[in-house]
Amino acid sequence: MEPVSTEHVTAFRRFNRYFTRRIGALDDHYLGQDRPLGEARLLFEIGDGISLRELRTRLGLDAGYLSRMTKALEAQGMVGVRVHPDDSRSRIVELTPAGRVELKEQQRRANALVSDLLGGLTPGQRTDLTDAMATTRRLLRLAAITVRLVDAASTDARACLDAYAADIDARFPEGFDPADLVRPEEVSGDAGAFFVAYEEGLPVGCGALRRLEPGVGEIRHVWVHPEARRLGLARRLLGALEREASARRLSVVRLDTHAALSEAQAMYRACGYTEIPRYDDNVYASHWFEKRLS
Amino acid sequence: MEPVSTEHVTAFRRFNRYFTRRIGALDDHYLGQDRPLGEARLLFEIGDGISLRELRTRLGLDAGYLSRMTKALEAQGMVGVRVHPDDSRSRIVELTPAGRVELKEQQRRANALVSDLLGGLTPGQRTDLTDAMATTRRLLRLAAITVRLVDAASTDARACLDAYAADIDARFPEGFDPADLVRPEEVSGDAGAFFVAYEEGLPVGCGALRRLEPGVGEIRHVWVHPEARRLGLARRLLGALEREASARRLSVVRLDTHAALSEAQAMYRACGYTEIPRYDDNVYASHWFEKRLS
DNA sequence: ATATTTCTTTGACTGTAGTCAAAGAATCGG
DNA sequence: CCGATTCTTTGACTACAGTCAAAGAAATAT
Incomplete structure (x- = not known):
């Protein structure tokens, strides 16, 4: 493997710092408005019926922690829990209609925030940004594999x-x-x-x-x-x-x-x-x- | 202002999610190895002598919170605090030699991590990545102004x-x-x-x-x-x-x-x-x- | 059938991040 | 000089994120 030049490392870290501090924080901020960030993320990951097991591995959460958060969301009427049809040790979480509404609203707000930010750019700049992000993501994914x-x-x-x-x-x-x-x-x-x-x-x-x-x-x-x-x-x-x-x-x-x-x-x-x-x-x-x- | 197309918003949010969860987390992870993340960030921002005042506004921290973290770093021998020469209400924090060593080590580890990641790419891909990141950052900065x-x-x-x-x-x-x-x-x-x-x-x-x-x-x-x-x-x-x-x-x-x-x-x-x-x-x-x- | 493993829940914690208000010391404005 | 303001410290909190261990129920392996 060819040695990695200092400039590339520096450029990477500069981007990382900028993005996580300034832009990435946006996401967590609007998500955390109505409920704890953990719960908001959970709500987002629960599509239509997913087992606790899979949620746990996908989000890398502690079993107890997940159990408690799920219970909190259930108490708020956002999700319903039922036993897994094939394995009654496991349980399935799914959004209630109220949960779906909540999630949609969350998405709407997040989109509005991004729209607002992109509104400062010309259409051409927006396309350039989208392309550059796609390239960045593609290469980062490849690098992380x-x-x-x-x-x-x-x-x-x-x-x-x-x-x-x-x-x-x-x-x-x-x-x-x-x-x-x-x-x-x-x-x-x-x-x-x-x-x-x-x-x-x-x-x-x-x-x-x-x-x-x-x-x-x-x-x-x-x-x-x-x-x-x-x-x-x-x-x-x-x-x-x-x-x-x-x-x-x-x-x-x-x-x-x-x-x-x-x-x-x-x-x-x-x-x-x-x-x-x-x-x-x-x-x-x-x-x-x-x-x-x- | 031209309306922002859904594709651009979606692409932006996909990138945001990917980057903050997968890549950005790296930074916080290595930083938080030896000490709380807040302290590690503080250590990073304290260059050679900066007033508490400026630190506070730059990082957007609560005065009390900052005061306590500074005290903790001082107790660990990482920073020294002295009164501001021009305004004795204000205080100046600076790294001790030990703090400098610590910071350097922190930087070394962060760089090693990035090097490792970029090592999976060919030199050409690394250049492409650096360019795409630079474009992304440039346009995001412009959008945020x-x-x-x-x-x-x-x-x-x-x-x-x-x-x-x-x-x-x-x-x-x-x-x-x-x-x-x-x-x-x-x-x-x-x-x-x-x-x-x-x-x-x-x-x-x-x-x-x-x-x-x-x-x-x-x-x-x-x-x-x-x-x-x-x-x-x-x-x-x-x-x-x-x-x-x-x-x-x-x-x-x-x-x-x-x-x-x-x-x-x-x-x-x-x-x-x-x-x-x-x-x-x-x-x-x-x-x-x-x-x-x- | 029995032991082991898997999945979840519950109890009992810890540590970090962060907020708010009060108060002391120094500076600034008039 | 005096009152208002600024900068910092301290005390007293809260909430969120996360960990660990024990235990019960169901599934699986032998």
């Missing part, structure tokens, strides 16, 4: 592979049989490696490397969660897989891809892969690529 | 005019005599108007409008604080002055400018002003402009 080597048999790896299989099953005209996924033993130990990308602790992408023949590796199942696409994550996964291949003294990596995945093909080309003749008998493949690692 | 009609004899107006005079005195080869500034009565009531731009409650720019002859106004003393330049504030001031002129049924506004202020000339042209022959006997002027208001 970590790619880790994991056991291909782990829960997270399975979850990614299952999502990947369902994904391409829907995109390939001929469908996709999950039995054609790599087996864990093909991508662990000396045979290969499996990487999972995490955002906020949740798996949002994966990629597999397996030894094809001496000095040659194969990259398979590079997948990115729909919510994490267009960030540049596939490239990062590819980079991690290539570094792993280099470390394993593989001088060449190959991969194949389906005709339906044209964006993927464009990406492989952009990442230095060149098309080669068929090297396997993968029934789903229509294009084959190779990259020589330095 | 309010332009208000104020009495030209007020403290804020005087402060701006004095700064303006000092500013151009340094830039004009022949200097500038403050006696040549507009007199308050020339730009108040029916005679004219005076605007001051505020950022975070502090005056950061001004502009004056005065009636030159029936139907014709003159814009003078458009000035922006060095810290608030390159945001597009001069254009906003100009816009406010023009709207005021329109409201006063002036159909034409004129202004003159010094040869040394070439950026100003470019801005006037870009804002629809056209050069006209000399219309006054201002000794500092070398170019004269006019704009017909619709």
Whole structure:
């Protein structure tokens, strides 16, 4: 990894300071007008029926703390609580009509505040601001994602592979049989490696490397969660897989891809892969690529 | 003012939520490791000797609260307090050597955290991020600045005019005599108007409008604080002055400018002003402009 | 069926942030 | 010089955020 220059760090921290102190505080301020901030946030996160369990993990709250806040909101008539239909240990919170009204009002006020702020800008400046924010967010999300080597048999790896299989099953005209996924033993130990990308602790992408023949590796199942696409994550996964291949003294990596995945093909080309003749008998493949690692 | 589109508001709030929850929280987290967040922020703001008074207004803290926090930091040996040399009601806080060490360590850790985050990006992406953040910050600052009609004899107006005079005195080869500034009565009531731009409650720019002859106004003393330049504030001031002129049924506004202020000339042209022959006997002027208001 | 784990509630806390009012000391305005 | 104002400290609060442990009920694993 290239060292991070001081200017970038300074610029980042300047922005962080400015934004959190001056702008971000707005949000908490209007939210906290009618009720404690914690409760307001809770109200916001409770869409239409969510289990306490999920709320707790999503917001990272203490169970007791959450229980009490929920009770307070219930006493105010903002939410209703009922037992989970499938698991009577768990409970489901949902907004009451009054809660919905309250939330809507909260949103209205927040929007008015933002409208007010943006009103000082010309339409062109507003567009520029929106674009710059989108870029900032995209790159920050990408930066905050970590790619880790994991056991291909782990829960997270399975979850990614299952999502990947369902994904391409829907995109390939001929469908996709999950039995054609790599087996864990093909991508662990000396045979290969499996990487999972995490955002906020949740798996949002994966990629597999397996030894094809001496000095040659194969990259398979590079997948990115729909919510994490267009960030540049596939490239990062590819980079991690290539570094792993280099470390394993593989001088060449190959991969194949389906005709339906044209964006993927464009990406492989952009990442230095060149098309080669068929090297396997993968029934789903229509294009084959190779990259020589330095 | 053009209505603010829903997309811009939504995009803004999405960014706000993401940033404050995910990224901004980082800062508070590392700061709050060794001591309460309030104390850590205080330590950060205490540079080399600052009066309690200024700290209080800058951070918007309660006097009692600040007093107690300062005492706590003093007890920890982080800061020293002494009376203000010019006003013994006031007290000055400054970092002790130990406090400086602590602050440095705090900075080091914060930088390391950011470095870590940015390490996930390629150098090109880091530059893109820095640029996008700079744009975001610039436009947010501009949006948060309010332009208000104020009495030209007020403290804020005087402060701006004095700064303006000092500013151009340094830039004009022949200097500038403050006696040549507009007199308050020339730009108040029916005679004219005076605007001051505020950022975070502090005056950061001004502009004056005065009636030159029936139907014709003159814009003078458009000035922006060095810290608030390159945001597009001069254009906003100009816009406010023009709207005021329109409201006063002036159909034409004129202004003159010094040869040394070439950026100003470019801005006037870009804002629809056209050069006209000399219309006054201002000794500092070398170019004269006019704009017909619709 | 029994032990273990999961999910929630309740009680008993702690620490931080922040407010308000009173009062003492110094300065300022007339 | 005197009254008003400014700056700070102190006392007495409040509320919010959050933690920890115990315990009950239901689900799951063996």
